[in-house]
Amino acid sequence: MDSRLDAFLAHLAEQRWLAPRSVETYGYAVRAYLTHLQGRGRTPEKADQKAVRDYLKSRQRNGLGPGGIHQAIIALRHFYRFLGAVDPTVGIPLPRLRPKLPEPLTRDEITRLLEQPGGPRFVHIRDKAILELLYATGLRISELVCLEAGQIELDTGTLRVRGKGGRERIVPFGRRAGQALERYRALRRRRFPEIAGVLFLTARGGPLRRTHLWRRLKDYARQAGVTRRVSPHVLRHYAGFRTMPSCLGLSVGRPQF
Structure with missing residues (x-):
């Protein structure tokens, strides 16, 4: 067993x-x-x-x-x-839960986190693009690791994502994320010209996995001195909170350009 x-x-x-x-x-x-x-x-x-x-x-x-x-x-x-066996949980209802929102990061914590991947190596340039994209768009981590270069339009600052249920949506991103993506894509083409498919690769050219991204994000949070729990979902929640209508009187985080 x-x-x-x-x-x-x-x-x-x-x-x-x-x-x-x-x-x-x-x-x-x-x-x-x-x-x-x-x-x-x-x-x-x-x-x-x-x-x-x-x-x-x-x-x-x-x-x-x-x-x-x-x-x-x-x-x-x-x-x-x-x-592959008969599932005896069928018919057992799930308890109703109140959604628990992640504790949002402060403006200073977000700034310090985004500044971490500042080195010249492939992984630093890749991670810079990933963090800026997560922050700008609120993508799910499963959507990000499956993203392909053809889904990104740098000229218009948008990307096409196929999310839950197979539904496609258009997601905008700002100038800062666009610059980080452009730099990474140029480096990726030079380093792995023969590899098509997913956009974000490991240093050896393999597809980036969610567990690997989790570890990298935790390392950057530790380097930034962020003591609270940081995950891609926290950035997703922060992106959604930051892009709420201005009529609500909210003003948080770094502006999009």
Whole structure:
């Protein structure tokens, strides 16, 4: 059973490109579930909806709140999809949660973070373009790592993104992000002229993965002296907050040019 759990976690990290913290959360929930079933002489394939409900109730009795129950159900759904077995979580409703907004960074923290990738190396120029683009557009990290050069129009300062549900949208970006992208694209063409496909590459020419980007962002936050948790989602939230209509009387962050 441990081998299947290990294979599942490797699948989440390497195929689904989940962040390390998400993989850890899913692993904890599934491991607890397998232990619960083993203590009752059952396997995941033989478990029914009642067995899942019993497991969730036992977690609730041990103090797990609605957010944890929600995560546990999602983790089990992914696990059964990975196994290709009948999913006993079908019909079990997810707890209703209040959306928890990430704590926004201050103007000074954002400025210091964006100034970090200032070196001459390929990874510095690439990361500068990534941070400026995340800040300017609020792209999801999954959208950014799949972005191709043909989706970006530097002349108009826009890019085309295919998001959730396969719907395409046009996203504008400012002059600063455009300059960083132009510099990176020129360097990428010189360094990897034969590689097509995704825009953002590793130093060896491979596709950039979400976990790698998470680590880079955390490193830059530490170098910038930002002590609170920083993630691509925080920048996405900040971009959305910054671009709210001016009639709301909000004025935050660095202006777009």
